[in-house]
Amino acid sequence: MKHFINIIADPIFSFPIFSLLFFAMIKWYRVVGTKKFAWIFLAISVPVTVWFLADPQFIKIILWPDNIPINILVILIVFLTWFPLYKAAENDKRLEQGLEPVEALPENREKVWAWPNLVYTELFAIIAGTIFLVVWAIIFKAPLEEPANPTWAPNPAKAPWYFLGLQEMLVYFDPWMAGVVLPGLIVVGLIAIPYLDTNPKGNGYYCFQDRKFAITGFLYGWLVLWIYLIIVGTFLRGPNWTFYGPFEYWDFHKVVAEYNVNLSEFLWLKWLNTSMPKNIFVREALGIALTFAYLIGLPFISLKTKFGKDLLEKVGTMRYYIVIFLVISMGSLPIKMVLRWLFSLKYIVALPEIELNL
Amino acid sequence: MSAKGLADKVRDTQVWKSIFRHGPPNNSRNRAAVVAGNVFLHLHPIKLKKSGVQLGYTWCMGGLTFFIFLALTVTGVLLMFYYRPTAEYAFNDIIALREHVPLGIMREIHRWGAHAMVITVWLHMYRVFMTGSYKPPREFNWGVGVILLVLTMLLSFTGYLLPWDQLAIWAITVGSNMAKATPFAGHGGPGAALAQIGDFVMVSDKNDVRFQLLAGRFVGEPALLRFYILHCVFIPLVVGVLIAVHFWRVRKDGGISAPL
Ligand code: HEM
Numbered sequence: 001m002k003h004f005i006n007i008i009a010d011p012i013f014s015f016p017i018f019s020l021l022f023f024a025m026i027k028w029y030r031v032v033g034t035k036k037f038a039w040i041f042l043a044i045s046v047p048v049t050v051w052f053l054a055d056p057q058f059i060k061i062i063l064w065p066d067n068i069p070i071n072i073l074v075i076l077i078v079f080l081t082w083f084p085l086y087k088a089a090e091n092d093k094r095l096e097q098g099l100e101p102v103e104a105l106p107e108n109r110e111k112v113w114a115w116p117n118l119v120y121t122e123l124f125a126i127i128a129g130t131i132f133l134v135v136w137a138i139i140f141k142a143p144l145e146e147p148a149n150p151t152w153a154p155n156p157a158k159a160p161w162y163f164l165g166l167q168e169m170l171v172y173f174d175p176w177m178a179g180v181v182l183p184g185l186i187v188v189g190l191i192a193i194p195y196l197d198t199n200p201k202g203n204g205y206y207c208f209q210d211r212k213f214a215i216t217g218f219l220y221g222w223l224v225l226w227i228y229l230i231i232v233g234t235f236l237r238g239p240n241w242t243f244y245g246p247f248e249y250w251d252f253h254k255v256v257a258e259y260n261v262n263l264s265e266f267l268w269l270k271w272l273n274t275s276m277p278k279n280i281f282v283r284e285a286l287g288i289a290l291t292f293a294y295l296i297g298l299p300f301i302s303l304k305t306k307f308g309k310d311l312l313e314k315v316g317t318m319r320y321y322i323v324i325f326l327v328i329s330m331g332s333l334p335i336k337m338v339l340r341w342l343f344s345l346k347y348i349v350a351l352p353e354i355e356l357n358l
Numbered sequence: 359m360s361a362k363g364l365a366d367k368v369r370d371t372q373v374w375k376s377i378f379r380h381g382p383p384n385n386s387r388n389r390a391a392v393v394a395g396n397v398f399l400h401l402h403p404i405k406l407k408k409s410g411v412q413l414g415y416t417w418c419m420g421g422l423t424f425f426i427f428l429a430l431t432v433t434g435v436l437l438m439f440y441y442r443p444t445a446e447y448a449f450n451d452i453i454a455l456r457e458h459v460p461l462g463i464m465r466e467i468h469r470w471g472a473h474a475m476v477i478t479v480w481l482h483m484y485r486v487f488m489t490g491s492y493k494p495p496r497e498f499n500w501g502v503g504v505i506l507l508v509l510t511m512l513l514s515f516t517g518y519l520l521p522w523d524q525l526a527i528w529a530i531t532v533g534s535n536m537a538k539a540t541p542f543a544g545h546g547g548p549g550a551a552l553a554q555i556g557d558f559v560m561v562s563d564k565n566d567v568r569f570q571l572l573a574g575r576f577v578g579e580p581a582l583l584r585f586y587i588l589h590c591v592f593i594p595l596v597v598g599v600l601i602a603v604h605f606w607r608v609r610k611d612g613g614i615s616a617p618l
Contacts, residue, residue, distance in 0.1 A: 066525075069473035073480075080417070080481060084488040087414070104617035108409050114402040115389045118411050125418050129425050133474065137466030144456070147449045148527040150576060157528040160518050162476050162511055167532065176547045179536025190504045193487075194497035202490035204615035211490065218487055355539075356548035 002055070006245025011232055012341045018228050019220075019334070025085075026216050029208055033089035038082055045078075058246050061235050065140045070161050070234055077227060081219075087206035101205040155239045155252070164233030165226050171241065172336045174357045182329070186221075189326045193218075196319050196326075213311075221330055260346035263287045280353050287349035291358060294332075299324040401605055403613055410614035415489065419482035423510075424601065426475040431594065433468040441520070443586035445579040448522035472514045479510045491615040499607040502600055509597050516589035519582060527577045530585070534577065537568040544568055 008014060025032050052058050062071060091101040102108065112118075145154075159167050169178035193214075201210035208215055236243055238250035264283050268276050277283045299321055302308035312320045339345040349358040368374055369382065380391035393399045409415045440459065441451045455465055483503060486492055492500035519530045542549040545566040553560040563575050573580035608614070 066473075069470070069477060072474075073477050076477070076481065080484065083414075084485075088488075101617055103409050103415070108407070108412075109616065110408050111405040112408050112411065113386075113389045114393045114404055114406055115383050115399070118402055118406060119393075119399065121411055121413075121418075122421060125421055126425055129422055130429070133426075133429065133467050133471055134463070136470045137463040140466065140470070141456075142466045142469040143525065144452060144521055145523040145525045148445070148522045148524060150527065150578065152524075153531075154524050154528055157532050159529050159532045160515060161473075162514065163533060166536070175536050175539035176541055176544075180540045180544075180547070187504060187508055190483075190507075191501045194492040194494070194500050197493070200493065200618075203493040204489060204491060204617045206489060215488070222484060351548075354548060354551050355546060 002245075002247045006248050009236055009245045010243050011236075011337070014232075015224075015228070015334075015337060019224055022220060022224050025081075026219070029085045030089045030092070032082065033085035033087075035086070038086070041082075052246070055247050057249055061246075065143050066161065067234060068136070068140055070230065073227075074231065077223070081223065084206055085208065088208035091205060091207045092209045095207065095209070101207065103205040156237060156241055158233070158237075161230060161234050165229035168229040168233035168237070169333065172333065172340055174355075176355070177358070182333070185326065185329050189329075192322065192326070196315065196323050198315050198319065217327065217330075225330065225333060258344075260340065260344045262347045262350040263290075263345060264350055266343075266345075280351055284349050284351055287347070287358070291349055295325070295328060298328055401609075403609060406613055407616050409616050416614060417481060417485045419478050419485055423475060423478040423482055426471050426478060427597065427601070430468060430471045430475065433464045433471065434590065434594075436464045437468055438590060443520065443582050445522065445582060448520065448582060452521045452523075468517075472517055475510055476514055479507050483507055489615060493615075496607075496611045496615065499604060499611055502604050502607065506597060506600050506604065509593055509600070513589060513593045513597065516585040516593065519577070519585045520589065522582060530581070531577050534568055534571055534581075537571055538563075538566065540567050 008017065031037055053062070061067060087102075091103075094101060158164060166178055166183060169182065172178075173182070197214050199211060199214065201207070235246060238244040238254075239252045242254055242256050244250055244254070264276065264287060267286050268274055268283070281288070299308075302324060303312060308320075308324075311323065315323065336345075336348075339348075347357045349356065351357060369378075378392075379395055380388045383389045383392045390404045393402050393404050437455070440455050442448065452465070455462055486500065486503065515530075515533060519526045538544045538546040540547045542553065543561065543566060544550060545561050545563045545568075550561040550566070563569060569575060571581075571584070572578075573584045
């Protein structure tokens with residue numbers, strides 16, 4: 001069993017599994033968003049967690065002090081993924097029956113005094129927060145390793161945990177993408193959300209049905225492309241950024257043979273059976289063409305689909321292209337992952353001469 | 359004297375009355391006065407929609423983020439009394455902090471608090487998204503929030519270097535190496551090689567964005583000073599100002615969101 005889990009935890013398997021589970025959760029959000037489901041989930045996950053924790057290797061990584069925040073985050077997120085779905089399922093049912101959402105009920109619209117209602121709640125939160133931080137600080141000492149030594153790098157050298165999703169992306173993209181372009185697009189994309197999402201529904205209450213696309217897109221990025229990658233980067237990457245299963249000892253000598261091939265090498269050496277052209281742009285022509293097709297062709301192709309037509313009609317041309325561009329950029333990560341796993345593809349465009357690898 | 363009698367007596371003194379200019383908040387007039395007349399409490403509206411105080415709606419995550427920010431400010435100031443940002447002293451000061459300061463959990467609170475703040479700010483954004491609270495009229499405040507999110511992570515990131523141990527410098531090395539790859543502005547990034555006039559290299563490891571960030575080509579003492587100042591002065595000031603804008607806008611945009 002442990003051996004099996006060690007194997008399927010590898011992103012090659014766990015990423016598709018996790019993605020599928022995500023879409024299943026979205027599709028059946030009304031089943032997931034019930035108290036019954038939550039109890040069943042809890043009843044299963046508690047013993048499983050205990051069983052995991054009984055493993056010495058697993059508990060060692062989990063209890064490493066700088067990893068504690070991620071454990072807390074994961075537990076919170078499991079609950080906080082269920083909770084809005086639960087609220088949304090409740091409201092969606094009401095909306096279907098022609099009722100107002102719960103938040104709009106007179107008893108919730110009622111105005112209350114800030115003193116004492118809000119101020120006391122805040123006081124309670126401050127006290128609870130203080131106790132929480134103090135207890136955490138007493139139990140776990142802040143780590144301190146050897147003094148800085150610029151001539152000797154620890155292996156693995158990891159960024160702080162909240163950047164490990166980006167560091168994990170380095171497996172699939174060069175630093176200019178994983179460290180600069182994609183994070184930049186995340187920030188710009190987040191700021192742009194309110195200006196792109198022109199749907200007036202779902203403002204100030206939980207719902208899902210009326211905001212399907214927005215919520216699914218956001219949650220996929222947040223849960224799968226951000227949180228999941230952080231978990232992989234933190235718990236499952238050992239020396240040399242090699243994959244280690246949750247029960248696997250971090251053995252420095254584990255060698256993983258990896259021969260990744262560029263698209264241009266596939267094209268010229270394998271398919272056309274000739275040598276690589278001298279001109280670097282001719283050499284990479286196929287990859288460059290595919291990239292442009294992806295970036296520019298796809299928005300037009302999607303206009304042929306019902307989804308694209310509806311979107312264009314709802315938000316207008318300008319917003320349409322920006323939304324599609326952001327979705328395409330987000331999609332480039334899973335696409336690159338799958339290509340890597342299926343074909344050992346290294347770069348679609350490989351122009352190391354000008355440091356432009358994609 | 360009964361407790362109530364004592365309380366009334368205290369309330370009747372000149373000292374008390376000089377501080378609190380209103381009677382006990384047990385009627386509408388005084389409840390309004392206590393919130394409006396106190397510089398800290400007047401951030402709040404006097405009355406608000408019930409959903410604004412419901413844990414199931416706000417998750418309290420914005421408020422907790424602010425609380426942790428304040429806790430970090432206090433513990434951070436305490437740490438500054440003991441810490442000198444130089445390659446010679448930094449590490450030893452952290453050791454001293456651990457070994458010689460009685461009841462020393464300030465470093466722990468500061469470090470775990472920093473992690474916790476990253477978590478709460480993420481969850482706050484997530485909540486705001488799920489309740490659709492970024493929609494008009496709150497578009498701008500969402501944008502302010504995103505900047506706060508980035509700054510929170512940068513605060514945590516710059517602080518990570520200060521203990522000056524192996525964990526610190528290598529984590530920052532990994533992180534700042536990304537800056538090297540910035541298109542056109544980092545010497546290892548796409549396009550940098552194009553910015554070359556004859557023999558003159560415009561973007562090199564001596565002037566690119568990573569160099570500006572680290573004040574050097576690697577994580578050394580100048581980087582420590584730079585991160586120290588960013589961490590202790592510059593970013594907290596910007597965050598403080600933006601939080602003020604953020605709170606002001608929560609009020610001006612009609613308070614916590616609710617169905618229209
Ligand atoms: C240092 C970081 C931040 C602090 C201290 C902070 C604090 C707060 C507080 C106290 C509220 C009142 C309601 C609540 O607690 O939920 C609030 C509301 C809000 N925040 Fe933040 N926030 C921060 C970051 C963010 C981020 C990252 C976003 C989004 C990207 C954001 C967007 C908003 C919006 C749109 C509201 C109005 C919500 C509503 O009306 O329901 N804030 N913030």
